[in-house]
Amino acid sequence: MTVSLDELMAALTRELKPEQFKDYCPNGLQVQGRAHIGRLVTGVTACQALIDAAIEQKADAILVHHGYFWRGEDAVLTGIKRRRIKTLMEHDVSLIAYHLPLDAHPELGNNVQLAKILGLNPGSALSRQNNHDMGLVAQLPAPMSGADFAALLAARLQREPLHIAGSEAPIRTVAWCTGAAQGYIEQAVAAGADAYISGEISEPTVHSAREHGIHYFAAGHHATERYGVQALGQLLAQRFDLQHQFIDIDNPV
Numbered sequence: 001m002t003v004s005l006d007e008l009m010a011a012l013t014r015e016l017k018p019e020q021f022k023d024y025c026p027n028g029l030q031v032q033g034r035a036h037i038g039r040l041v042t043g044v045t046a047c048q049a050l051i052d053a054a055i056e057q058k059a060d061a062i063l064v065h066h067g068y069f070w071r072g073e074d075a076v077l078t079g080i081k082r083r084r085i086k087t088l089m090e091h092d093v094s095l096i097a098y099h100l101p102l103d104a105h106p107e108l109g110n111n112v113q114l115a116k117i118l119g120l121n122p123g124s125a126l127s128r129q130n131n132h133d134m135g136l137v138a139q140l141p142a143p144m145s146g147a148d149f150a151a152l153l154a155a156r157l158q159r160e161p162l163h164i165a166g167s168e169a170p171i172r173t174v175a176w177c178t179g180a181a182q183g184y185i186e187q188a189v190a191a192g193a194d195a196y197i198s199g200e201i202s203e204p205t206v207h208s209a210r211e212h213g214i215h216y217f218a219a220g221h222h223a224t225e226r227y228g229v230q231a232l233g234q235l236l237a238q239r240f241d242l243q244h245q246f247i248d249i250d251n252p253v
């Protein structure tokens with residue numbers, strides 16, 4: 001089956017409500033391709049390797065979490081940006097991207113989907129920004145050691161996390177925010193969390209974890225943000241009877 005690009009975009013707008021977000025990039029259709037979509041490829045980042053793999057799979061559209069045209073970046077189409085966009089346009093393939101709307105969505109969002117992967121039961125939001133939730137907090141059913149929690153992350157995400165054991169205490173309350181949200185460690189402390197998970201880590205994150213006495217886990221920006229776009233792709237595939245494939249372009253960060 002196929003769906004028109006217009007109908008697909010209308011469904012995405014209804015589902016993700018991009019107009020409600022103040023974001024660092026345009027959310028929605030970023031590069032317009034052919035008018036009908038039968039085959040959808042999803043991925044984390046619209047890098048050249050994902051575009052090439054999607055074209056090999058005869059995708060009509062690519063749906064990602066990290067698209068293009070970030071605030072502050074040079075607007076000109078040169079270098080790798082030219083090559084990526086040229087490839088999309090030469091093959092008439094659309095690029096559709098959702099950033100914050102796909103982090104915060106209450107069912108499909110990266111934060112809720114990461115909870116499913118880890119078997120966590122989210123209780124409340126970690127914080128709110130511009131009227132949407134940033135991150136989540138959960139109580140563990142039973143306390144876990146930092147080492148056991150690191151092993152759980154490694155098993156479920158197929159990637160060893162970097163664990164900063166700012167505390168020897170067992171973990172009862174976990175907060176998380178996918179991607180590069182290490183800066184929210186203070187909010188995790190304020191929320192009473194014993195452990196905070198994000199994707200990346202910065203030099204000051206280590207000192208924050210140690211001095212606040214909290215476990216910090218850098219579980220991978222890519223690894224923590226694989227799941228929202230897959231859930232969204234599956235929903236679209238079911239709703240419009242499309243072929244859908246998630247393509248994982250490995251990224252150790």
Ligand SMILES: [Zn+2]
Binds near residue numbers: 065066221225
């Ligand atoms: Zn991200």
